[in-house]
Amino acid sequence: MSRKDLSGMTAKRLACAAVFAALGDKTRLLLVSQLCGGQPRSISQLREGSRLTRQAITKHLRVLEGAGVVRSVRRGRESRFQYDPQAIEGLKGYLDFVSLQWDQALSRLKSLVER
Amino acid sequence: MENRIEKRIELKASVSRVWRALTDYREFGEWFRVRLDGPFVEGQVSRGQITYPGYEHVKWQVIVQKMEPERLFSFTWHHCFDPDADIFKEPTTLVEFRLEKTEAGTLLTLTESGFENLPDALGLEAFRRNNGGWTEQMKNIESYVAQRS
Numbered sequence: 001m002s003r004k005d006l007s008g009m010t011a012k013r014l015a016c017a018a019v020f021a022a023l024g025d026k027t028r029l030l031l032v033s034q035l036c037g038g039q040p041r042s043i044s045q046l047r048e049g050s051r052l053t054r055q056a057i058t059k060h061l062r063v064l065e066g067a068g069v070v071r072s073v074r075r076g077r078e079s080r081f082q083y084d085p086q087a088i089e090g091l092k093g094y095l096d097f098v099s100l101q102w103d104q105a106l107s108r109l110k111s112l113v114e115r
Numbered sequence: 116m117e118n119r120i121e122k123r124i125e126l127k128a129s130v131s132r133v134w135r136a137l138t139d140y141r142e143f144g145e146w147f148r149v150r151l152d153g154p155f156v157e158g159q160v161s162r163g164q165i166t167y168p169g170y171e172h173v174k175w176q177v178i179v180q181k182m183e184p185e186r187l188f189s190f191t192w193h194h195c196f197d198p199d200a201d202i203f204k205e206p207t208t209l210v211e212f213r214l215e216k217t218e219a220g221t222l223l224t225l226t227e228s229g230f231e232n233l234p235d236a237l238g239l240e241a242f243r244r245n246n247g248g249w250t251e252q253m254k255n256i257e258s259y260v261a262q263r264s
Contacts, residue, residue, distance in 0.1 A: 095118075095120065098120060098194075099120050099122075102120060102225060103122065105146060105147055105148075106225065108146040108147075108148075109124075109126075109133075109136055109147075109223075110126055111146075112136055113126050113127075113128035113132050113133055114126065114127050
């Protein structure tokens with residue numbers, strides 16, 4: 001395997017870890033659930049019915065944005081946030097990734113015991 | 116989402132040879148590419164440092180579940196790459212190695228299950244399909260949150 005593939009895989013693994021971390025929070029999970037319909041929403045809209053401050057919501061949205069789960073779209077003076085399904089699609093690949101790692105590890109085990 | 120991995124591999128080596136490669140911590144470390152602090156003990160945490168190129172920053176931390184000689188070796192591990200992650204707090208998957216004697220040597224079956232425990236399974240499938248409606252999604256979130264807190 002080339003160095004490039006490896007670093008790509010590391011990046012992928014770390015990206016998955018970031019998505020897991022981003023979603024491992026009740027507030028953020030609720031924000032994602034509000035956005036997963038696909039409709040971009042403003043911070044004010046996302047605050048409706050919530051006791052969180054604007055700053056708190058913004059902070060959580062930035063974490064989600066950093067993990068690629070949502071992206072912000074500017075509309076005039078206002079930022080709107082939109083769910084980006086790609087990050088989560090990426091998680092599907094995680095199992096394939098773990099699976100590939102096992103294939104490689106088992107082939108090393110095979111060479112060891114058949115030596 | 117398919118939440119389980121299964122691999123079967125025929126090894127031209129005796130069951131006892133394969134058992135040793137799996138459960139002797141130095142031999143395990145050699146093929147798995149991890150430097151383990153000490154031997155595997157059933158019910159205890161095994162710690163070490165991954166030596167696989169590009170992953171040297173990752174810590175090895177698993178709980179040895181079962182060691183049934185020449186039959187079954189299993190452990191649980193987490194999928195969090197934060198060096199401060201605690202195996203007792205993170206969601207885990209179960210890794211099992213089963214050995215069976217064959218004509219040629221040993222049939223090794225590896226399974227890793229429990230991916231539904233990882234945050235990925237918190238209903239992301241529902242998010243993705245987006246056809247279960249709000250009730251299902253809220254249920255997923257509810258159970259996920261309940262499970263985490």
